[in-house]
Each structure stands twice: as C-alpha cells, then as structure tokens.
Amino acid sequence: MIQDLVDLAIGANRVLSYAGYILLAGTLTFWSVVWPDGRRNRRLVVLALAGTAAMIVGTLAGPAIQLIFGGRLLGDIVTPLGGAAQLARLAALVAAMFFLPDIISGAVVGWRRIVALTLVVVIAASMVAQSNAIGGAWEVAKIAATGLHVLATCAWLGGLLA
Amino acid sequence: MGKLSHVNHPLAAGLRRATGFALIVGLLISAVAFYRVAAELPRSAPTTASGPNSPTVSASTSHRPSGTVSPKTAPTPTQPNGKLPNGPGTTEPGILLMASPLRDGSFDIAEIVLLTTPTSSIRLSPPELKRAGSRFSKAKPVASQLQVSAGSQPVLVPNGRINQRIDLSLNAPAKRIELRYHLSGITVRSMPSRPCADCHQSPGCWCLRGSPGCNDRQRKHRSQHRVPGTAAPRSSMLHRTAAESAREAKAAMEKCSDRRPVRPAEGAMRYGDSAALIVRLAFAVRRRATLADGRDK
Numbered sequence: 112m113i114q115d116l117v118d119l120a121i122g123a124n125r126v127l128s129y130a131g132y133i134l135l136a137g138t139l140t141f142w143s144v145v146w147p148d149g150r151r152n153r154r155l156v157v158l159a160l161a162g163t164a165a166m167i168v169g170t171l172a173g174p175a176i177q178l179i180f181g182g183r184l185l186g187d188i189v190t191p192l193g194g195a196a197q198l199a200r201l202a203a204l205v206a207a208m209f210f211l212p213d214i215i216s217g218a219v220v221g222w223r224r225i226v227a228l229t230l231v232v233v234i235a236a237s238m239v240a241q242s243n244a245i246g247g248a249w250e251v252a253k254i255a256a257t258g259l260h261v262l263a264t265c266a267w268l269g270g271l272l273a
Numbered sequence: 274m275g276k277l278s279h280v281n282h283p284l285a286a287g288l289r290r291a292t293g294f295a296l297i298v299g300l301l302i303s304a305v306a307f308y309r310v311a312a313e314l315p316r317s318a319p320t321t322a323s324g325p326n327s328p329t330v331s332a333s334t335s336h337r338p339s340g341t342v343s344p345k346t347a348p349t350p351t352q353p354n355g356k357l358p359n360g361p362g363t364t365e366p367g368i369l370l371m372a373s374p375l376r377d378g379s380f381d382i383a384e385i386v387l388l389t390t391p392t393s394s395i396r397l398s399p400p401e402l403k404r405a406g407s408r409f410s411k412a413k414p415v416a417s418q419l420q421v422s423a424g425s426q427p428v429l430v431p432n433g434r435i436n437q438r439i440d441l442s443l444n445a446p447a448k449r450i451e452l453r454y455h456l457s458g459i460t461v462r463s464m465p466s467r468p469c470a471d472c473h474q475s476p477g478c479w480c481l482r483g484s485p486g487c488n489d490r491q492r493k494h495r496s497q498h499r500v501p502g503t504a505a506p507r508s509s510m511l512h513r514t515a516a517e518s519a520r521e522a523k524a525a526m527e528k529c530s531d532r533r534p535v536r537p538a539e540g541a542m543r544y545g546d547s548a549a550l551i552v553r554l555a556f557a558v559r560r561r562a563t564l565a566d567g568r569d570k
Binding site for chain 1: 285286289290292293294296297300303304307309311312314431457
C-alpha cells in the first residue's frame with residue numbers, strides 16, 4: 112500500500128516537473144523566438160515563474176520522496192550523472208528565478224535571447240541526462256532523439272500555452 | 274511586474290543578483306562534487322528492494338543509469354521468477370548466492386537459502402577468511418545493511434550488522450530464507466611499488482647513467498641507486514660511455530680474436546627523442562677473421 116502511494120507520488124512529481132518545464136522553457140522560447148516584446152504580458156511572466164517553481168519543487172521532491180517514503184538509499188536513487196544533472200538544473204532554475212527580471216527588463220533580443228535560450232538548453236540537457244537515453248546501445252542516437260523531443264515539446268506546448 | 278523585478282532599485286537588484294549568483298555557483302560546485310563522490314554513496318544490496326518491510330529478491334543486479342527511475346516492484350519470492358536460475362536455492366534445497374563487486378573492494382551480496390525442512394532459527398556469522406591464505410589473516414569481514422526475511426516475514430537483525438556469530442529466531446518456521454547485505458573487509462590489495470622520488474624510477478628498474486631528462490643530481494643518484502638486497506649493477510656494462518664501450522670492445526676483440534672468430538655480442542644503447550629505449554644488438558662478424566679462418570681450413 113505504501114509502495115503504491117510512493118509510486119503514485121513519484122509519478123505525480125514527474126508530471127509536475129514536465130509541466131513546469133513546459134511552462135518555463137516554453138515561455139522563454141516564445142519570448143526569444145516569437146514575441147520578444149511579450150515580456151510586458153503579465154500572464155507570460157506568471158507562467159514562467161509558475162513553471163520555475165514547479166520545476167524546483169519537482170526536482171527536489173523526486174529524490175526526497177524515494178528517500179523518505181521509499182526506504183531507499185541515495186546511491187540507489189540517483190546516479191552520478193543524474194544527481195549532477197539535477198543540481199545543474201537547480202542552478203539553471205535559480206538563475207531563471209533570480210535573473211528573470213533582468214532578462215525581461217527589455218525586449219528579449221540580443222544577449223537576453225542568448226541567456227534565455229541557454230537556460231532552455233541547460234534545463235533540457237539536464238532532463239536528457241536523467242532519462243533512459245543514457246547508457247545502452249544507440250546511446251548517441253537516443254540522446255539526440257530525446258533532446259530534440261524535449262526541445263520540441265517545450266517549443267510546441269509552451270508556445271500553445273503562451 | 275514592476276514591483277517584482279526591482280530592476281529600478283539598485284540596492285535590491287544588486288542584492289538579488291548577488292544572491293542568485295552565489296546560489297548558482299554553490300549549486301554548480303555541488304554538482305561537480307556530487308559527480309565525483311556519488312560512486313561512494315551507500316547503496317542497498319544489488320537486488321531491487323521495494324522497501325524495508327517487504328524484502329524481495331531479484332536476479333537483476335544492475336542499477337539503472339537513469340536518475341529518473343521509477344522503482345519497479347521486484348517479484349516476491351512466492352511469485353514465479355523467470356530471471357532466477359533453476360537449481361539450489363530456487364527449485365531445490367541449497368543456496369543461491371549473487372555477489373556484485375564494488376569499487377572499494379566490498380561486495381553487495383544476495384543469498385537465497387532453501388532448506389529441506391522448515392527451521393525456526395538461523396545462525397549468521399562472518400566468513401572465515403583464514404582458509405583463503407595467510408594474506409587474509411588480518412582481514413575482518415563485516416556484513417552491514419543486512420536484511421533478512423524468512424518465508425515472507427522480515428527478520429529483525431540488531432543494527433543490521435554482523436561481525437561475529439549471532440543466532441536469530443524466526444517468527445515462524447520457514448524453509449526459504451533470503452539475505453541481502455553489504456560485505457566489506459574481505460579483500461586484500463596488492464599495492465605496486467612506488468617509484469623513487471629522486472630519479473622517478475622504481476627500485477626494480479635499471480638505473481642508467483645518461484638517461485634523457487635527468488640532471489646531474491639525478492645522474493649521481495642513479496649511479497648510487499641500488500636494488501635493496503641485490504648486488505650492485507655491473508658498472509662495466511651499464512655505467513660507461515660510448516667511447517669507453519668502443520675502446521673496451523676493441524681491446525676485447527683483439528684479445529680474443531685468435532680464439533673466437535665471431536664477436537659474441539655488443540650492446541649499444543641509444544635513447545631516442547620519443548623516450549623509447551632502443552636497444553640495438555649488433556652482431557658484428559669479423560669477416561676478415563672468418564675468411565682467414567676459412568682459408569686456414
């Protein structure tokens with residue numbers, strides 16, 4: 112019973128993380144590529160901040176659920192690359208949260224566009240590093256496919272939401 | 274958003290940026306540190322555990338490389354498991370042992386014991402390594418993170434640690450017993466010899482004068498370098514210059530030319546720029562002596 116709840120919580124946390132990624136990365140991509148002046152739109156800012164918060168919660172809650180309620184050890188939960196990717200993603204999310212006012216203080220072009228797209232790529236890369244694409248046969252192809260899939264998702268769904 | 278950004282307030286913006294920058298740097302440093310030490314993190318036994326209260330056994334000993342793993346519930350012992358091999362411990366009385374070596378020399382071990390008749394107590398003790406030889410006489414095996422289940426019931430192990438013999442009473446007689454633990458202190462490492470700090474050569478190597486990349490102090494040291502417990506190197510062969518070698522070879526040839534028509538062997542060492550030692554053995558034939566010898570015959 113407890114294990115079922117833990118599995119359910121992990122699944123929900125995963126959904127939360129992906130939703131946050133779509134909101135944050137999609138909004139940043141939308142600003143950078145489609146509508147640089149959309150920074151003045153308060154709804155988009157709220158979407159980006161909500162996505163950032165959701166991703167931070169999802170990133171921290173994933174291992175915490177398994178540690179506290181799953182009775183597992185840290186070495187079982189995270190691999191070296193996966194744990195480092197999670198911390199790097201947290202760094203990117205902190206950058207998005209603390210420097211978002213600077214990014215949207217002007218039109219998202221020039222260095223602002225570069226910073227925004229860099230954040231999107233870093234977050235996407237951290238998600239790829241945690242995925243099943245790492246290891247096994249056809250690793251390069253899987254990494255490329257997963258990376259493109261994640262980026263396309265944020266551009267498509269994020270653009271739709273924005 | 275104007276209130277949110279604080280872009281126009283220099284102090285607040287500076288404080289926000291400094292805080293954000295400090296957090297980013299700290300997280301990135303943590304990421305690098307985690308990547309380096311993650312291999313040493315504590316792990317459970319190689320079998321996939323679904324929780325401490327439901328010890329299970331699986332034949333799969335590999336951990337998924339992905340960080341976003343969704344823990345798959347391992348099959349319980351009562352369920353048919355196609356991954357476990359048939360034989361002792363699974364289909365007939367005996368022990369099935371699965372060991373996974375770790376980088377630090379320890380092992381993650383899972384055991385399945387299948388008895389012919391149910392038992393109400395088991396005795397656990399660390400292995401006797403003295404049988405492996407005298408090198409293991411000082412080894413102190415310790416089983417930690419021990420999880421035991423008898424039948425389908427977990428068995429409480431004090432501290433989850435075994436470093437001496439202990440008897441455990443089972444809640445109910447059982448024929449099938451499963452153990453998962455981390456076994457350490459059972460390996461003896463053979464460390465390679467360390468190179469000499471002065472000449473960067475190991476004690477067993479030849480110490481040659483004039484090797485590339487050595488200064489006067491190292492040359493002097495190398496000439497004094499001795500392998501402990503062995504005789505000194507032959508100075509006549511290894512510690513001589515090319516001129517000395519040629520002169521000695523010529524004298525030796527003249528001395529024995531009337532007895533041996535063929536020069537036995539001459540070692541000439543040359544050091545190339547690629548730091549590879551090229552040993553050229555030149556077997557020179559004294560044609561004149563051979564011809565003369567042939568004419569004599």
